Amino acid sequence: MNLRSSFFRLLLWWPFILVLSSPFSGAFALPLSPRIANYTIDVRLNTDTKRLDGRQTLTWRNTSPDVVTELHFHLYLNAFRDKKSTFMRESGGQLRGDELDDSKPENFGWTRLTALSNRQTGENLLAGVQFIRPDDANATDYTVLRVPLKQGLKPGETVVLDMAFQAKLPRIFARTGFSRDFFLVGQWFPKIGVYEPAGMRGRATGGWNCHQFHAHSEFYADYGTYAVSLTVPQKMVVGATGQRTAETPNRDGTKTLRYRADDVIDFAWTAAPQTQVVNDVWQGKTGNRVQIQLLMQPEHANQATRHANALKAALTYFDKQVGTYPYPIITVVDPPVHASGAAGMEYPMFITAGTSWGLPNGARFPELVTVHEFGHQYFMQLLASNEFEEAWLDEGFNQYYEGRIMDEAGPPLGYSARNSQIDLWGFRMGDLETSRSGYAHLDNPGIGPSYGNVWQLPNGYYGELTYSKTATWLRTLEGLVGRRVMDEIMQTYFLRWRFRHPNAQSFINVVNEVVPQRLGQTWPGAAYGPNLNWFFDQVLFGDRVCDYKLARIWNYADGTAAVRVDRLGDMQLPIELLVRTSTGREQTFYWDGKAKTHMFSIPGKSRIVWAHADPKQKLYMDIDLNNNSRAVSPSSAPAGKYAGKFLFWLQNTMQWLAWLV
Amino acid sequence: MLLLLYGITLLLSLPVTLSLFGAINTETERSLAPLNLLNGFDYTVFSDFMNRHDGAIWPLLRAGWYSVLVYLITAIWTTGGVLNSFATGYRAVSFWQAGTYYFGRNARLFGVTLLFAIPLLVVAILIGSLLVIAVEDTLTERGIALIGFAVLAIFGLLLTLLLCVANYARVMLFRTDDAVAFRAFGIAGRFVLTNLRATFGPYLLIIAVGSALFGLYFLLEALLPTRNWFLILLLTLVQQAFIFGQIILKVWALRVAFEQVKR
Numbered sequence: 055m056n057l058r059s060s061f062f063r064l065l066l067w068w069p070f071i072l073v074l075s076s077p078f079s080g081a082f083a084l085p086l087s088p089r090i091a092n093y094t095i096d097v098r099l100n101t102d103t104k105r106l107d108g109r110q111t112l113t114w115r116n117t118s119p120d121v122v123t124e125l126h127f128h129l130y131l132n133a134f135r136d137k138k139s140t141f142m143r144e145s146g147g148q149l150r151g152d153e154l155d156d157s158k159p160e161n162f163g164w165t166r167l168t169a170l171s172n173r174q175t176g177e178n179l180l181a182g183v184q185f186i187r188p189d190d191a192n193a194t195d196y197t198v199l200r201v202p203l204k205q206g207l208k209p210g211e212t213v214v215l216d217m218a219f220q221a222k223l224p225r226i227f228a229r230t231g232f233s234r235d236f237f238l239v240g241q242w243f244p245k246i247g248v249y250e251p252a253g254m255r256g257r258a259t260g261g262w263n264c265h266q267f268h269a270h271s272e273f274y275a276d277y278g279t280y281a282v283s284l285t286v287p288q289k290m291v292v293g294a295t296g297q298r299t300a301e302t303p304n305r306d307g308t309k310t311l312r313y314r315a316d317d318v319i320d321f322a323w324t325a326a327p328q329t330q331v332v333n334d335v336w337q338g339k340t341g342n343r344v345q346i347q348l349l350m351q352p353e354h355a356n357q358a359t360r361h362a363n364a365l366k367a368a369l370t371y372f373d374k375q376v377g378t379y380p381y382p383i384i385t386v387v388d389p390p391v392h393a394s395g396a397a398g399m400e401y402p403m404f405i406t407a408g409t410s411w412g413l414p415n416g417a418r419f420p421e422l423v424t425v426h427e428f429g430h431q432y433f434m435q436l437l438a439s440n441e442f443e444e445a446w447l448d449e450g451f452n453q454y455y456e457g458r459i460m461d462e463a464g465p466p467l468g469y470s471a472r473n474s475q476i477d478l479w480g481f482r483m484g485d486l487e488t489s490r491s492g493y494a495h496l497d498n499p500g501i502g503p504s505y506g507n508v509w510q511l512p513n514g515y516y517g518e519l520t521y522s523k524t525a526t527w528l529r530t531l532e533g534l535v536g537r538r539v540m541d542e543i544m545q546t547y548f549l550r551w552r553f554r555h556p557n558a559q560s561f562i563n564v565v566n567e568v569v570p571q572r573l574g575q576t577w578p579g580a581a582y583g584p585n586l587n588w589f590f591d592q593v594l595f596g597d598r599v600c601d602y603k604l605a606r607i608w609n610y611a612d613g614t615a616a617v618r619v620d621r622l623g624d625m626q627l628p629i630e631l632l633v634r635t636s637t638g639r640e641q642t643f644y645w646d647g648k649a650k651t652h653m654f655s656i657p658g659k660s661r662i663v664w665a666h667a668d669p670k671q672k673l674y675m676d677i678d679l680n681n682n683s684r685a686v687s688p689s690s691a692p693a694g695k696y697a698g699k700f701l702f703w704l705q706n707t708m709q710w711l712a713w714l715v
Numbered sequence: 716m717l718l719l720l721y722g723i724t725l726l727l728s729l730p731v732t733l734s735l736f737g738a739i740n741t742e743t744e745r746s747l748a749p750l751n752l753l754n755g756f757d758y759t760v761f762s763d764f765m766n767r768h769d770g771a772i773w774p775l776l777r778a779g780w781y782s783v784l785v786y787l788i789t790a791i792w793t794t795g796g797v798l799n800s801f802a803t804g805y806r807a808v809s810f811w812q813a814g815t816y817y818f819g820r821n822a823r824l825f826g827v828t829l830l831f832a833i834p835l836l837v838v839a840i841l842i843g844s845l846l847v848i849a850v851e852d853t854l855t856e857r858g859i860a861l862i863g864f865a866v867l868a869i870f871g872l873l874l875t876l877l878l879c880v881a882n883y884a885r886v887m888l889f890r891t892d893d894a895v896a897f898r899a900f901g902i903a904g905r906f907v908l909t910n911l912r913a914t915f916g917p918y919l920l921i922i923a924v925g926s927a928l929f930g931l932y933f934l935l936e937a938l939l940p941t942r943n944w945f946l947i948l949l950l951t952l953v954q955q956a957f958i959f960g961q962i963i964l965k966v967w968a969l970r971v972a973f974e975q976v977k978r
């Protein structure tokens with residue numbers, strides 16, 4: 055390294071270092087978010103009993119125009135209380151392939167408030183609390199608590215509550231809890247719901263949005279600041295949302311770690327003795343610098359680079375295509391295989407990935423999970439949609455970006471759209487195409503819309519409808535309006551709604567604003583109306599299925615030709631047709647795609663060699679892309695290739711079994 | 716004789732292969748999309764095809780399995796012919812007669828082999844799972860994987876030994892004109908165990924050569940892109956040569972046993 059240049063670099067950095075090291079920098083930093091729900095928490099983890107003992111002060115601000123007379127709290131851990139909670143009834147005690155062993159009482163979890171008082175008035179509010187069930191009539195669900203206030207909270211007023219709570223962590227099968235000596239502590243403290251005034255997210259009247267914990271749903275919370283002190287045994291390696299500000303050893307063999315996180319909607323942490331910490335840095339082109347902290351299983355240490363590369367690719371891509379990551383750090387937890395229920399989860403500045411020993415590079419699961427969970431820093435944390443009611447708005451959007459990043463982010467990943475998920479022994483799968491296949495190859499792709507309360511979606515189709523279908527129709531929107539306009543839509547949506555709570559209409563409004571502005575009447579979709587409501591009515595709120603088929607080609611004796619395209623599905627989208635003639639000429643035709651069938655007369659005098667409806671796969675949600683094209687004399691070589699392969703493996707099986715006789 | 720054995724494999728595999736060729740051609744409905752499968756693999760094309768047309772493909776794959784079973788029966792029959800050719804030289808008529816004459820005892824020997832092989836498999840799975848359950852809480856992922864590999868390796872070795880014994884039993888049934896498969900198996904077992912290096916050694920070597928050939932094949936396959944008919948046919952030729960090689964190895968193993976038992 056050149057000494058002089060590094061000296062100058064140091065000079066350049068000096069003002070920043072001063073600001074960053076100033077003890078007041080946090081206090082003076084401009085709030086990025088409304089900071090409605092602010093927590094100071096002091097918690098102690100007993101690793102033997104798996105218990106949490108906590109005190110917290112919640113400072114909550116009434117930003118609505120209403121007088122708020124009661125507060126609603128999530129007590130998420132009560133979902134694991136017994137098998138009668140709404141979560142357990144809906145999930146049957148298993149989630150994402152992980153199952154709760156209900157034969158052991160120590161596998162269950164719970165939480166309870168032991169003290170609750172209003173700091174300003176000194177009133178004890180604990181006596182008046184009451185469990186409520188806003189979503190179902192399940193009297194044995196204890197995940198939502200109503201706290202009546204003695205005096206209503208006027209608009210603009212702030213309430214400060216001192217609370218104490220105890221909790222027992224469940225054995226990990228659904229994100230949170232313990233597994234042997236590994237702890238992933240999420241959804242762990244009494245957490246206030248979101249007060250929504252009339253007009254917010256389409257609400258008619260003001261009120262609390264504080265749903266019970268459901269099997270498939272995730273969360274919804276307001277922004278705020280978190281100052282959290284974690285007391286754990288000294289041998290524990292700890293990671294958490296935000297930045298560590300202090301670490302003090304205690305005389306009783308424990309240590310207390312202080313964390314600070316501003317403008318976030320949640321706080322999660324992990325503690326485990328067997329952890330290898332790997333630190334890295336991502337440096338953005340625009341000067342943004344993010345600290346990367348990987349908490350790896352020692353056995354997976356050789357995969358740390360894979361995680362770091364995925365993270366850097368995602369950071370770079372989002373920075374360029376959507377918007378800046380505004381936080382100083384991102385922590386990735388690699389949970390052990392026995393705690394796989396905690397893998398693949400997102401919290402602010404803190405995500406969990408998941409891999410196993412000896413995983414070949416061709417199986418890109420750690421990369422994929424890292425990219426996906428990091429994407430939630432945008433679609434969950436920065437755009438804090440209601441994951442109970444509109445899971446597609448975080449999971450689906452995120453799935454779409456997971457696909458784009460995995461398929462095309464370039465170095466350090468460097469995958470293609472054909473091999474970004476698996477590339478092993480000649481078998482290859484891309485990321486976005488896997489999302490499409492998840493939706494398009496459902497036994498019934500028309501089973502329902504992506505839109506709706508998560509716990510009311512058709513049973514067994516939650517993942518496909520929220521993740522796969524949404525990613526596929528977003529890619530279809532991209533196909534229709536073009537990548538440039540799509541990116542402008544996303545950037546506008548991000549800038550307008552970051553640190554807020556967008557809903558479906560928020561996104562649709564942006565689309566309806568940007569598309570006419572950029573494309574006017576010049577694009578095929580303009581035939582459907584002045585805005586894109588027709589699109590969302592079909593793909594988001596509706597259950598229609600897209601399937602166009604190139605039905606026939608005619609080469610008439612007089613030299614003229616014709617092509618017929620059929621619409622087999624009930625979804626109507628504008629579609630292109632590409633025709634190639636024997637002279638090598640290629641011509642594009644357009645059809646609004648509305649009628650059941652359309653006949654294209656091909657002008658000129660030359661024989662058609664092949665015709666291809668939607669040749670660029672703009673209508674990505676077409677459930678059968680193979681029937682979109684047709685050749686007059688097709689090649690039988692592909693069939694030959696697979697017949698040859700089949701012959702070979704058939705003979706091989708014969709030879710192998712022949713060793714038995 | 717080798718050509719005859721190869722001809723049987725080809726003859727038994729060709730009908731279902733040709734049906735598959737026809738079915739794929741029909742079911743792709745003149746689409747351009749399968750061209751993407753020529754050089755490499757395209758998951759979208761493949762999965763869209765299987766989603767709509769698997770009904771036409773699965774019966775053929777099942778038929779492929781049936782032809783494997785038919786081949787297995789044929790192979791029991793040809794064993795007698797092969798052994799007879801070792802003794803008296805290959806003549807079509809005597810090959811046919813010997814095959815028929817020894818078919819019954821060779822079939823029973825196949826039954827005896829299964830009688831040992833299936834419990835071996837069950838025990839291996841049982842021991843493997845019990846071991847993994849026992850150490851799951853204490854061992855690392857690598858440790859568990861190594862245990863899995865170890866169990867697999869031991870099972871593989873024992874199975875190979877079993878097949879080697881069966882190979883010698885086949886020769887003994889022929890040499891001593893004994894018809895009791897179980898007894899021959901026992902004698903062969905003792906013979907193999909007392910002459911382990913001379914018997915099991917070459918057998919393992921032949922299996923190793925087969926595995927090496929397999930590695931070689933995958934290398935060749937990676938080097939040969941299937942872009943067009945010519946390259947597809949070229950790869951098919953390589954594949955058929957490889958199958959022929961496997962047939963040679965199988966006959967060679969029997970020949971080694973044949974020579975050993977004579978001495």
Ligand SMILES: [Zn+2]
Pocket residue numbers: 426427430449452
């Ligand atoms: Zn997600």
